[in-house]
Amino acid sequence: xxxxxxxxxxxxxxxxxxxxxxxxxxxxxxxxxxxxxxxxxxxxxxxxxxxxxxxxxxxxxxxxxxxxxxxxxxxxxxxxxxxxxxxxxxxxxxxxxxxxxxxxxxxxxxxxxxxxxxxxxxxxxxxxxxxxxxxxxxxxxxxxxxxxxxxxxxxxxxxxxxxxxxxxxxxxxxxxxxxxxxxxxxxxxxxxxxxxxxxxxxxxxxxxxxxxxxxxxxxxxxxxxxxxxxxxxxxxxxxxxxxx
Amino acid sequence: xxxxxxxxxxxxxxxxxxxxxxxxxxxxxxxxxxxxxxxxxxxxxxxxxxxxxxxxxxxxxxxxxxxxxxxxxxxxxxxxxxxxxxxxxxxxxxxxxxxxxxxxxxxxxxxxxxxxxxxxxxxxxxxxxxxxxxxxxxxxxxxxxxxxxxxxxxxxxxxxxxxxxxxxxxxxxxxxxxxxxxxxxxxxxxxxxxxxxxxxxxxxxxxxxxxxxxxxxxxxxxxxxxxxxxxxxxxxxxxxxxxxxxxxxxxxxxxxxxxxxxxxxxxxxxxxxxxxxxxxxxxxxxxxxxxxxxxxxxxxxxxxxxxxxxxxxxxxxxxxxxxxxxxxxxxxxxxx
Numbered sequence: 370x371x372x373x374x375x376x377x378x379x380x381x382x383x384x385x386x387x388x389x390x391x392x393x394x395x396x397x398x399x400x401x402x403x404x405x406x407x408x409x410x411x412x413x414x415x416x417x418x419x420x421x422x423x424x425x426x427x428x429x430x431x432x433x434x435x436x437x438x439x440x441x442x443x444x445x446x447x448x449x450x451x452x453x454x455x456x457x458x459x460x461x462x463x464x465x466x467x468x469x470x471x472x473x474x475x476x477x478x479x480x481x482x483x484x485x486x487x488x489x490x491x492x493x494x495x496x497x498x499x500x501x502x503x504x505x506x507x508x509x510x511x512x513x514x515x516x517x518x519x520x521x522x523x524x525x526x527x528x529x530x531x532x533x534x535x536x537x538x539x540x541x542x543x544x545x546x547x548x549x550x551x552x553x554x555x556x557x558x559x560x561x562x563x564x565x566x567x568x569x570x571x572x573x574x575x576x577x578x579x580x581x582x583x584x585x586x587x588x589x590x591x592x593x594x595x596x597x598x599x600x601x602x603x604x605x606x607x608x609x610x611x612x613x
Numbered sequence: 614x615x616x617x618x619x620x621x622x623x624x625x626x627x628x629x630x631x632x633x634x635x636x637x638x639x640x641x642x643x644x645x646x647x648x649x650x651x652x653x654x655x656x657x658x659x660x661x662x663x664x665x666x667x668x669x670x671x672x673x674x675x676x677x678x679x680x681x682x683x684x685x686x687x688x689x690x691x692x693x694x695x696x697x698x699x700x701x702x703x704x705x706x707x708x709x710x711x712x713x714x715x716x717x718x719x720x721x722x723x724x725x726x727x728x729x730x731x732x733x734x735x736x737x738x739x740x741x742x743x744x745x746x747x748x749x750x751x752x753x754x755x756x757x758x759x760x761x762x763x764x765x766x767x768x769x770x771x772x773x774x775x776x777x778x779x780x781x782x783x784x785x786x787x788x789x790x791x792x793x794x795x796x797x798x799x800x801x802x803x804x805x806x807x808x809x810x811x812x813x814x815x816x817x818x819x820x821x822x823x824x825x826x827x828x829x830x831x832x833x834x835x836x837x838x839x840x841x842x843x844x845x846x847x848x849x850x851x852x853x854x855x856x857x858x859x860x861x862x863x864x865x866x867x868x869x870x871x872x873x874x875x876x877x878x879x880x881x882x883x884x885x886x887x888x889x890x891x892x893x894x895x896x897x898x899x900x901x902x903x904x905x906x907x908x909x910x911x912x913x914x915x916x917x918x919x920x921x922x923x924x925x926x927x928x929x930x931x932x933x934x935x936x937x938x939x940x941x942x943x944x945x946x947x948x949x
Contacts, residue, residue, distance in 0.1 A: 377870070378775065379835040384782035403874050424771070426874045448774035467778035
């Protein structure tokens, strides 16, 4: 089995390596300092398993996972207290609370050896639940070609459904993210966004005009000039957010 | 208040006796009358004053005083009449004089009693107010101390567990270093547990403590974290509240380490500025990704709050963004 260790603290990586020494069948392919290096290494080596810290520079562990098409099995290693862990404990392959013992580590390894390759759905579920944790609600991390872009929520103008993806429109253009519309509807709720249409979520702070359009439908005009259709159900949601 | 009451009636009886002694009546009559009149009024007032200690009407206080005045002087006139009948009935002249002056006696009694009742009412009211204020101040003080304590205790569990994890790693590769770090961490934790909120230390002492913290963090983050601490000579003996600096630096480290990749240099500068100690902490950040919400850093509101509780001022924490550097400056007035 091939593994990669991603943690911004060198000593934290060294203890994982140390514990892995007793497993001849497990090979450490790379050690990474942050999510960017992690991403590169995962794409390059396609490991079976990664050890992943959560709080890391620039993008956190969850955000890094979101950028991978088919994520490997994950064992989180983190010092976060339990309440944060709860968000994903039902779905994670396993998690190790720092500092952890060799016994606890061995159990996590056994578990992942049994499961061998985790299913992508499982990691998907981890990410869905992790999105509720407080530290990643106010930004969205996307891939822009080979670069990684961090978009603060306030800079999002609107989102449009595009098959399996969601297109995120900002002042700098649009970015694709492999997520569902309902995922964004949920996570952006607290930021004055409204799902005005099956295919559109809009930043209500940018609305300049709401026009009636055909029967039961409306049309939104944003400050940026964009026009967004509003469905009947969407209109009542919009009214709720705007408090009218 | 009871003493005041006794004094009041003593003075009244002396005046009363003196005025009376200027009249035609015998010394015996004067003394008996004075004793009976003033003694009775004094005793009755004593009861009233004592009663007021436990009960003061909240509304219609003044009607209460009037009622007491009328009641007591009325009772006084009646009882003293009976007593005069017993002790001084042999002098018909005196008795008739008594009859004539009953109204005046009532009036004087009323004024005197109302006066003392009024005084005691004001006294007890004031007393109650004073106690209430004392309780209020005490409650505020307690709340403030609790809040300060809580703010200071906000030691990040994250820091503690990650440090322990680093130690755990070092025990295998470098046991000596692990022991050293355990010692540093213990000393640091002992510092945070020191109970005395009001303790002020010199900058020199606080800097030693800060170095402990920085050393631990440097072990954790390795080459990524560099620090540069500069204290001007004349600032070293200035004072500041204990554990005020560390959270500011902790904030800068987190901001710097998690907002950028690569090496992070944290600069700490301390100097004397007029009559204040000025400490500024600088960390790099990425203006493009630093989020507006977190624009002022992670833990600064609690530091601001603590400064406010200590000095009742909102202007002691200043932040500045310049190029790729974020600077937090705190001013500590030298009031002690």
